[in-house]
């Protein structure tokens with residue numbers, strides 16, 4: 288045990304002695320909930336976000352929007368939002384939520400006064416430059432004392448001009464989504480142009496565009512690397528949030544590792560969620576995958592095949608996929624995810640360190656991980672305040688006896704009650 292952990296921090300990961308057979312319902316999507324909340328706060332009338340995810344990231348978003356002038360009632364599973372004029376001065380706690388630290392400053396710029404943004408210690412290291420610089424390009428004043436990161440202050444002047452913004456979004460798709468979401472309320476809308484290496488997590492930008500269009504906003508996407516939002520009203524709507532498909536990763540992975548069968552209910556037939564990529568990835572790793580009225584069903588044989596896979600579009604799945612690769616019978620080459628070094632932690636470094644500690648033969652590359660078959664042993668798996676590192680840990684625990692997850696409670700970022708839901712599988 289090291290200095291930064293106590294015995295109560297350590298949670299023994301379940302290690303079942305028979306194949307899992309389960310059907311689960313999962314909480315709502317973080318990405319959809321937080322987009323729906325932002326757009327509801329910008330709308331021309333009241334809105335409802337049904338089956339909203341209640342988690343740290345979404346509660347932080349609800350609190351931020353409340354402090355900026357919206358009424359957000361989270362007392363039932365269906366959250367209602369009554370928009371109001373954007374209010375300043377205010378202080379926004381972003382926690383470790385990328386969606387809060389990136390999506391809220393462009394909304395705060397519509398207010399008349401200073402809005403201070405800060406977050407968890409690690410949040411101060413997450414990339415923010417393109418949002419800060421992008422806002423400056425359209426006439427918004429941002430004070431960051433040269434940090435290019437949290438903490439910073441958006442100095443709203445009662446309205447935003449909008450117009451052309453040129454940014455390098457190769458470190459995060461959230462830079463683009465952030466600038467698009469509030470743009471219908473800017474005088475000239477926005478014309479975001481990306482210049483640089485390819486933008487990661489494109490499904491998340493498609494999600495932003497789809498959610499804007501659903502509320503009557505015109506978004507032009509005819510050219511690659513360019514997104515235009517025309518100025519106009521955002522309709523207040525009544526929407527239902529899909530289950531979080533990325534948080535389905537450990538549950539579906541359990542079918543592969545134990546040679547069992549898991550069904551996730553309410554899996555959408557059409558979705559912009561990156562987690563839908565699990566259907567292809569798990570099939571390549573040897574599972575039988577079926578999408579039906581009952582949901583998404585995954586059946587494993589107990590044998591896992593390694594993969595050579597570009598995760599650029601679905602980077603948030605990397606920790607769970609890497610854990611499966613560590614339990615696989617053949618080598619894996621995971622690539623295209625240099626940008627996840629800027630996620631909740633440097634996920635490539637963290638995965639390489641923690642997998643190695645359990646005996647995995649893993650090598651960190653510039654943009655991914657090479658994982659070769661090895662005999663693993665139990666031990667402590669550190670999570671670095673990263674919910675998805677905890678997901679990797681519990682998947683490993685299925686295949687290896689004696690895995691202890693340090694700070695499993697960090698899963699509350701997007702899934703409070705994760706440990707109980709996980710134990711309920713066995």
Ligand SMILES: O=C(O)C1=C[C@@H](OP(=O)(O)O)[C@@H](O)[C@H](O)C1
Nearest residue numbers: 318459460461487488491602603
């Ligand atoms: O817009 C969103 O809701 C997200 C976009 C992605 O970010 P990156 O583009 O930084 O990977 C994803 O990984 C994150 O979990 C959620």
Ligand SMILES: C=C(OP(=O)(O)O)C(=O)O
Nearest residue numbers: 383384385386603630631
């Ligand atoms: C990268 C992630 O989160 P965030 O929205 O904080 O960027 C994630 O959930 O994997």
